[in-house]
Amino acid sequence: MAEVPSYLSPTGQEIVFLLLGAVAVGAALLVVTTRQLVHAALWLVVCFGALAGCYLVLTAEFVAWVQVLIYVGAVVALLLFGLMLTRAPIGRSADLDSGNRPVAALVALATAALLVTVVIDGFRTAYADLTPGRGAAKELGSSIFRNWVLPFEALSVLLLAALIGAIVLSRTDIRGR
Amino acid sequence: MHIVYPAVVSALLFSIGVYGVLARRNTILVLMSVELMLNAVNLNLVAFDVWLRDRLHSGQVLTLFVIVIAAAELGVGLAIVLGVYRNRRSVDLDGMRDLADPGTEPAGIPGDAAAESATTPVAAEAAARSGEAKP
Amino acid sequence: MTVTLAAAITLLPFLASAAGLLGSRWPRGAPGTPDKAAARRAAWIAILPAAVSAVLAGWLALRWWGGARDTTAGTLTIIDTGGLPISVGLEVTELSVLVGLLVTVVALAVQVYSVGYLGDDRRYPSYSAFISLFTSAMLLVIYAGDLLVLYAGWEIMGLCSYLLIGHWWEDLGNSRAAIKAFLVTRLGDVGFLFGIFVLGVGAGSFRIADVLARFPQMSTATLIVATLLLLAGVAGKSAQVPLHTWLPDAMAGPTPISALIHAATMVAAGIFMVARLFPVFEAAGPTLDVLAVLAALGMLGAALAALAQDDLKRVLAYSTISQLAYMAAALAAGDDEAAIFHLVSHGAFKALLFLCAGAVIHAVGSNLMSDMGGLRRIMPITFVTMTIGFAALVGLPPASGFFSKDAVLVAVEQASAEGPLTDAAAWLLYACALATVAVTGAYATRAWLRTFFGERRVVALPEPEPGTAHVFTAHEAPLSMRVPLVVLAVPALLFGFVGLGDMHWGTAAVSVALALLGAGITYSAWRSDPLADPARLLGPFRVPCEQAFYVDTAYHAIFVRPVLRLARVVVGTDDGVVDGAVRGSGRLTLGAAGLLRFAQNGNVQLYVSGLLAGVLLIAVGAVMFG
Incomplete structure (x- = not known):
């Protein structure tokens, strides 16, 4: 491994990434702590958007756009529909957290401590040179349809199954025998 | 780019997701937390793909797959949540306790009474179970 | 021939008791009424063997004093115990001929007398069978050739005495008297049994003939210990001070039993035993x-x-x-x-x-x-x-x-x-x-x-x-x-x-x-x-x-009351400590299960928390020790 650039003199890309990362983590925290259901969904949009920015910084353009399209576009919309269909209250609700909260906080903090420790310990010296274009749609597309075509097809079957499953579960006029 | 940065961000996101899964009461919020955890994994995949310069782009391709699977999971998950809501008029996770031990409710320990009529609590539990099974 | 006669004399009442216990009530009469036919059958079953026994004992005595003293000892079998062998056998001596005659004659008299005295009693069949068994046991003591065989007869007598004194057990006083007789004689019998052990181990054999032949080689201390222990049994059976208190209470039994037990047989057994082993006692x-x-x-x-x-x-x-x-x-x-x-x-x-x-x-x-x-x-x-x-x-x-x-x-x-x-x-x-x-x-x-x-x-x-x-x-x-x-x-x-x-x-x-x-x-x-x-x-x-010099009162104060108090303590301990431990372990289990039940509360989030905490622990372990 070649010598690693100092942590004390960050590049511009790193600064941007850290800022975006901070936004993502802060938004995620708000998602899990906010007292308003709809706000949680909206903070999720912010979090996912920031993550898409992170992907861009990491030169994964195609993934970033897919993230924006599917997560920010489809998934959050789906979640909002879910909220509406379950008649989630608009505005503050006092009981969004279960009684399990202290235990959850403890476990989450322990997880964070463990993961951060291990990750810092393991990848202190890892450094990646960013070369633009590696994550372009062309490169990824050729990789998918050359090397990953079989998993891709399998995945399409999975999607179909999930589609049918969701329909069956949602419709009330289909009864099990 | 130091790989530690995306790795740490991803670890923090994952932990936040864990917290959300464990602490939130509303099932849809739990699903959101699950999405957070999945995204943490995605960030890791992308970062390590960039670092390792994988010729097959496996990291990014897997990220795409995860996104797809997450979408599918969310679809099915929401369908289940809607089904639960239809049945129970509520999507509170800690309200669904059909798996609980039925003997939890009487707080007192059946001591001497149990010694004298050993069959009674068992019969009571059996009755409680069959009673819950009926609806 | 002599020993065969002795065996016949001993076995006849035993067979009579077995037959009387098993057979006299068959065929059954109408339930609830005193069964006259059963009582009559039982009387014949009891009296005939007793009479034959008495005649045989008389014949044995005539032969003996007529000089026909052939095979005086016979062994049925030898039980190999690994240590000292026990020889199950009989031995006829002048003493046993004489006392045997007395016992069979008195037993016959008592059996005949009982027909008049108790013939109408509801439990006459079992009563007469017990008398037969008692007679048989006493004859076994008299003719025994081995100390342990003698002890067997000795104990059967104790049992029969208990059964017969308590014949009218419906009255609480009678059954108490029976229990008292049983316990007091049993107290002496413990000493008696250990006396037999000391004597048998010292002599290297339980055969009375061997013991009598070998006791001069035994040390004086052994002899004194053995004889004192035997004396405890003698005092119990023969109602000597300080174990005499059961005998007056034993009068609660039917009078023929008093005649049988308290005149001719059981109380005589102790004196007979000392006389049988008299050379040993003389040396101590x-x-x-x-x-x-x-x-x-x-x-x-x-x-x-x-x-x-x-x-x-x-x-x-x-x-x-x-x-x-x-x-x-x-x-x-x-x-x-x-x-x-x-x-x-x-x-x-x-x-x-x-x-x-x-x-x-x-x-x-x-x-x-x-x-x-x-x-x-x-x-x-x-x-x-x-x-x-x-x-x-x-x-x-x-x-x-x-x-x-x-x-x-x-x-x-x-x-x-x-x-x-x-x-x-x-x-x-x-x-x-x-x-x-x-x-x-x-x-x-x-x-x-x-x-x-x-x-x-x-x-x-x-x-x-x-x-x-x-x-x-x-x-x-x-x-x-x-x-x-x-x-x-x-x-x-x-x-x-x-x-x-x-x-x-x-x-x-x-x-x-x-x-x-x-x-x-x-x-x-x-x-x-x-x-x-x-x-x-x-x-x-x-x-x-x-009040017989307040011996009973003193025993009551010295032994009975402390024993009762001790029994109460034991009951309390059993209730509180032993049962308490059992109940406590049950409660502990239930309590611990209650703790575990908190985890089993149906809250999926708690389950996942536990799962993740476990995974974390494993991960920490893997990182630190892996």
């Missing part, structure tokens, strides 16, 4: 001293207690203790022949006395002498036979007691001059023996006068009480009861003449004079006031004598 001087002191205390104390009792059977019971102490005295003085002589004559006349008392009680419906009186005209045969019995008891010539008691007194007198005893013990024994002769005369006369003379005090009871046989019938006992009386009166009167050659007329004169003195004092007291109890002569000592 201190044991004989102990025996002498116990006998001295027992004979005088029991005689004084007999003087104050109102219950006729209790008078006879205390008199039995006193007479057994005479036998023990003869043994302690080193004259086993005198002891056995008195054993046999006492067996005859005391059985006679008990059976007569039974006849009287049968007629009167009460045990108390204050309810009797003036019976000599109504019951002439009982009167005559019982007079013979009392004469023998007091030791008046020519009854058998005169000769046998004389033999005992001579032995004691000689022991005070020279013998195995220390001087103090010998003189104490001699003084007590002479004093007891006088007291015996007094209490026998009192019982005789109060039963048969004076005014009739009998009132017909409106209804027979439980435990009593009949209301007052004002005539003589039935034939089946009269015949045994007459039969037993013959040996009680005449048996003594076999000892005619060994008389010491000086001692005899002294003893007769003393007895007549005691009798005379009682008679004069009775004469002055026939309605009052001559026991009033005892003055302030009357109540202690009536």
Whole structure:
């Protein structure tokens, strides 16, 4: 491994990434702590958007756009529909957290401590040179349809199954025998 | 780019997701937390793909797959949540306790009474179970 | 041949008891009513083998003294225990021939008498079967060739005694008396069993012949320990001080049982056992001293207690203790022949006395002498036979007691001059023996006068009480009861003449004079006031004598109450600690399960929390130690 650039003199890309990362983590925290259901969904949009920015910084353009399209576009919309269909209250609700909260906080903090420790310990010296274009749609597309075509097809079957499953579960006029 | 940065961000996101899964009461919020955890994994995949310069782009391709699977999971998950809501008029996770031990409710320990009529609590539990099974 | 005869004598009553227990109630009569047919069958099943046994015992005795002393020992089998082998076998000696004859004759008399006395009883079949079993066990003791076989018979007797004393167990007092007899004799039997062990291990064999052959090689300490332990069993069975308290209470049983157990068999077993092993006892001087002191205390104390009792059977019971102490005295003085002589004559006349008392009680419906009186005209045969019995008891010539008691007194007198005893013990024994002769005369006369003379005090009871046989019938006992009386009166009167050659007329004169003195004092007291109890002569000592010197009370305070308290503590411990531990472990389990149940509360998030915490722990472990 070649010598690693100092942590004390960050590049511009790193600064941007850290800022975006901070936004993502802060938004995620708000998602899990906010007292308003709809706000949680909206903070999720912010979090996912920031993550898409992170992907861009990491030169994964195609993934970033897919993230924006599917997560920010489809998934959050789906979640909002879910909220509406379950008649989630608009505005503050006092009981969004279960009684399990202290235990959850403890476990989450322990997880964070463990993961951060291990990750810092393991990848202190890892450094990646960013070369633009590696994550372009062309490169990824050729990789998918050359090397990953079989998993891709399998995945399409999975999607179909999930589609049918969701329909069956949602419709009330289909009864099990 | 130091790989530690995306790795740490991803670890923090994952932990936040864990917290959300464990602490939130509303099932849809739990699903959101699950999405957070999945995204943490995605960030890791992308970062390590960039670092390792994988010729097959496996990291990014897997990220795409995860996104797809997450979408599918969310679809099915929401369908289940809607089904639960239809049945129970509520999507509170800690309200669904059909798996609980039925003997939890009487707080007192059946001591001497149990010694004298050993069959009674068992019969009571059996009755409680069959009673819950009926609806 | 001799041993075969002995085996037949022993086995016949045993088979009778088995047949009586299993077969006499079959075929069944109507339920609920006393089954006359069963009682009749049981009577035949019991009496026939007893009669055959008695005839065989007589034949054995005739052969023996006719000189036919072939195979005197036989072994059925040898049980190899790894250590000392146990030989199951019989052995016939002169002693066992004599006592066997006594036992079979008395048992036969008792069986015949019981038909009249208890023939209507609901439980007569089992009662007669138990008597047969009892007889068989006693014969096993007598003919046993091995100490452990002897012990087996010894214990079966204890069991039968319990069963028979508690015959009328519906009355709580009777079953208590049975339990008391059982426990007290059992206490002695523990010592007896260990005495057998010490003796058997010391001699290297349990065969009595081997023990008698080898005891000179044993150390004095072993001998003393063994004999003292055996003495505990003897004191228990033969009702000697300090284990005598069960015998008066055992009068709760039917009167024939009193005659059988307390005259001829069980109480005689202890004396018989000492006589059987007499050379061993003779070699252990201190044991004989102990025996002498116990006998001295027992004979005088029991005689004084007999003087104050109102219950006729209790008078006879205390008199039995006193007479057994005479036998023990003869043994302690080193004259086993005198002891056995008195054993046999006492067996005859005391059985006679008990059976007569039974006849009287049968007629009167009460045990108390204050309810009797003036019976000599109504019951002439009982009167005559019982007079013979009392004469023998007091030791008046020519009854058998005169000769046998004389033999005992001579032995004691000689022991005070020279013998195995220390001087103090010998003189104490001699003084007590002479004093007891006088007291015996007094209490026998009192019982005789109060039963048969004076005014009739009998009132017909409106209804027979439980435990009593009949209301007052004002005539003589039935034939089946009269015949045994007459039969037993013959040996009680005449048996003594076999000892005619060994008389010491000086001692005899002294003893007769003393007895007549005691009798005379009682008679004069009775004469002055026939309605009052001559026991009033005892003055302030009357109540202690009536209470048998408070021995029972003392035992109750010293042993019974602490044991009861200990039992209560044990019950409490069992309830609180043992059961408490069990219940506590149950509660602990439930409590711990309750803790676990908190986890099983159906909250999926908690489950996942636990899961993740576990994964984290594993990960930490893997990172730190991996």
